[in-house]
Amino acid sequence: MKNPFNPSFGKMPSVFLNRDSLTQRIVTELNRVGSPFQTSLLSGQRGSGKTTLMTEVSNLISKDKNWLVINLVLDDDLLVSLINQLQRHLLNLKIIKNIDLKMNFFGLDMSASFHQQTESNFQLLFQDALEKLTKKGFHVLINIDEVHLTPLLKKFASCYQIMIRNNLNVSLLMAGLPENVSEIQNDDVLTFLLRANRIVLNPLDIESIKNSYQHIFSKAGYTFSTETLLYMTKQTQGFAYAFQLLGYHLLEEIIHSSNKTISISDINNILDTYISELNRNVYFKVYSDMSEREKEFVQAMVKSKQHKVKSQIIGNLMKKGPNYIAVYRRKLIDDQIIKPNGYGYVSFLLPYFDKFVEQEMILDEF
Incomplete structure (x- = not known):
């Protein structure tokens, strides 16, 4: 049988856990006039399912012939790619007759330097395309994955705000890490995004x-016993990528076995591979992106040798006061690295991340 689990990043897994209702709600809200979902920001840790959810929303809304989906990559061609895709839709829908580079758009000779002219006149080109589509009853959904603050994103978002103000049929769905989404929302130029709908992808x-x-x-x-099933479930801690990864490796492990009863030892047999791939594919990047103070915080948690750690103990190990600890506690919770676990206590949110931190601490000693 084909393995239904897909732990590859950026690909749509066959098994899509518990997000169908959220997908449907986003699509429903996008079709509602004046919905706060018109501008939405998806935030979540690496492997939390942001790209998968964005893909599901795009696939579902594309079934409506009045919706056009534009997927953008946040690079130097962001604005040019958007205009190119809008013009391609205008051509395919026969709203314009041709789209060769020699056409005059607002009297501009686009053959001179398409890239330069597009960026210089982006707002006019963006507005003209949306006005044509809106007049014909079409809606545009713009998707941008892995967002972070860049000058081009600021220019795009500022122009997008004007399109919204002009009541044009355009919606925006952006996805990124919690810290990057927060930085975008708190930028002085993009304060309107503070009113955007923020969808936080918490553990499953x-x-x-x-x-x-x-x-x-x-x-x-x-088949497996309730104990084995719960043991397997616990290894994921609700982490979407971990769910796919563990399921994939377990099925690969047992698929050629004549024994059809899954045991805890079967799961233990693939744990080393499972943890190694969590470390390589997720945790190395998560840890390297943390500040030195954040690393000291999680290292103190590991040093405590407790599953749930009191903030006071972390403060004692770091030799810092409650206010200092509170700042980094809040930051690490927002970044979905740790979670509150009872009054004054925290624990790691990601499965086996404590083992990764411990490994890094040992390596730093050499």
Whole structure:
């Protein structure tokens, strides 16, 4: 059988956990006049399912012939790519007759330097295309993944705000890491994004993961005890990428076995591979992007040798006061690296991240 789990980044997995209702809600809201979802910011840690959710929303809304989806990459061609895609839609819909580079757009000779002219006159080109599409009853959804603050993004967002103010049929869905989304919202030029709808992708609930594992493996002809099922579920801690990764490796491990009963030892057999790929594909980048003070905070958590750690203990290990600790506690919670776990306590949100931090601490000693 084909493995239904897909731990590859950027690809749509066959198993899409517990986000169908959220996908449907976003699409429903995008079709509602005046909805706060018209401008939405998806935030979540690496592997939380941002790209998958964005893809699901795009696929669902594309079924409506009045919606056009534009996917953009945040690079030097951001503005040019947007205008190119809008013009291609105008051509395909026969709203304009041709789109060769010699056409005059607002009297501009676009053959001279298409890239330069597009960036210089982006607002006019953007508005003209949207006015034509809006007049014909079309709506445009613009998707930008992996967002972070750049001059081009600021220019695009500022022009987008004007399009909204002019009541043109355009919506925006951007996805990024929590710290990058916060930086964009708090930029002095982009304060209007503070009013945008922010969708935080929190960990998946344990019950959904448990039921999904049971359904998928039962369909493949395997059985396991409640204890084994709960043990497997616990290894993911609700992390969307971990759910895909663990399921993928377990199925690859047992697929050629004649024994159709999955045991805890089967799961333990693939844990080293599972943890190694979590480290390589997610945690190395997460940890390297942390500030030195944030690293000291999580290192103190590891040094405490406790599953849930009191903030006071972290403060004692770091030799810092409550106010100092509170700042970094809040930052790491917002970045989805740790989570509150009872009054005054925190624990790691990501599965086995404490083991990765411990490994890095040992390596730093050499």
